[in-house]
Amino acid sequence: MPSLALTVNGVTVDVEPGTTVAVAAMLAGQPCRVSVGGASRGPLCGMGICFECRMTINGKAHGRSCQILCEPGMDVRTDD
């Protein structure tokens, strides 16, 4: 299957079509967000409820990355 490339915190990652941004971030080895108290967090609910996997996607803040499919050339930031 052809893969597509995007960057997460500047790290390039190749994924298969149908992959969500949350999964791409995990594959890139990037934590989702840092909590108010400074701890690393990852996806929890996988269905857009918990907001643990929110990220800045193509400049738009608070994207629910588990509900957004990867697109070629996407610029994802989890460290904003």
Next chain:
Amino acid sequence: MTRVACHKFDVLVVGAGPAGMAAAACAGECGVRVGLVDDNFRLGGQIWRSESAGGPVPEAAGWLERLRAARVDPLCGVRVFDAPDPGVLLAETADDPCELQYDQLILATGARERFLPFPGWTLPNVMGAGGLQALVKNGLPIRGKRVVVAGTGPLLLAVASHLRKHGAELAMVCEQASWDRLARFGIALAGQPGKIVQALQLKKDLAGVRFATSSWPVAAEGKNVLESVSISRRGKSETLACDYLSCGFHLVPNTELACLLGCQIECDFVRVDDFQRTSIPEVFCAGEPTGIGGVGLALVEGQIAGLVSGRRVAKARDLFAQRKKLRNFAAALAGAFQLRAELRDLPSAETAICRCEDVPYSRLLRYPSWRAAKLQTRCGMGPCQGRICGPATQFLFDWTPDSVRPPIFPARMESLAALASSPEPEQQAVTGGH
């Protein structure tokens, strides 16, 4: 000013899982104009979420065909956040706000997993049972990974079976309910041959996997990411090295939109009459928000709501007997997977209860109510709006949830501004293939 797209429907269905798809198909087949909105990128809801590399799940295929034939407009990636007036919902896509108008509304908003806090539950790679399954379906490689599946409910076995088929190494499946309770649940299933076939199939899929009852996670450990899980099993503790903990404590209904509309809620669920009508005459509800009952019940309730909204009441009545039988199954389910009191003792003083605002267990102990705790600690005030810590504190402290206020999901300022400044929304062509 942003042009606000406006979609008008005779019947609008919110939620495109089994209940919503059945409701929309049945209403559409009655010849009315039907819209089906969902915040996910595909139809099917959580239970019928398809694999990234495959087509729709086989159970959904027939309904998808009926939706197409009935010319139902699917609006995916659309999240409803407000209900400012009767007959109007406000929503937004990833890019734009939109207004949804309806004569009749069917709520099929489904359920989410109940999460219970224990030390380490906030570590990356500790996820919901369905949560991990969803990520695997959306491309997370699980082959060769060691997984502990824990919590309670029939979902655990289904998830374990799915993960195993994808090559996961299951360290253990831990169900908090006792064997006695499950056995009684097994007896209650005797009237439902289909369910027994399903259960036997899962047993075959999970042959050789350690399955423990009266067993639950007491701590997740790891430096920055999960490395191991400690399990309590019949009074003894055991530590299992693992890459993922897939952990959920059955389901809680998504009733926020019903609450916002003012539908009557009874014991946490949306109250409906025989025709799936809520306390608001033009608003119906079907599936998990009326009682956790699984796919079968959701499909029947959805069909009834769809048929009644399309004025085919007699046809809806034909489904009443089937619904009654499935509701008995739902009652057995609730009894079998009731949470044991020991789970209330899992958090330590430092365990974060509200993950959004990092509010620890020790800070919440002094408050008498959800509202007091919210005002003093910001518990439940983060972006999830208490969807995770609300059900947890309800179990831990017997707190009752607060009233629901708009927006029911965080919405962008642009959406709020565009909708507020748009008294006469521009009419735009409705999306979808006609």
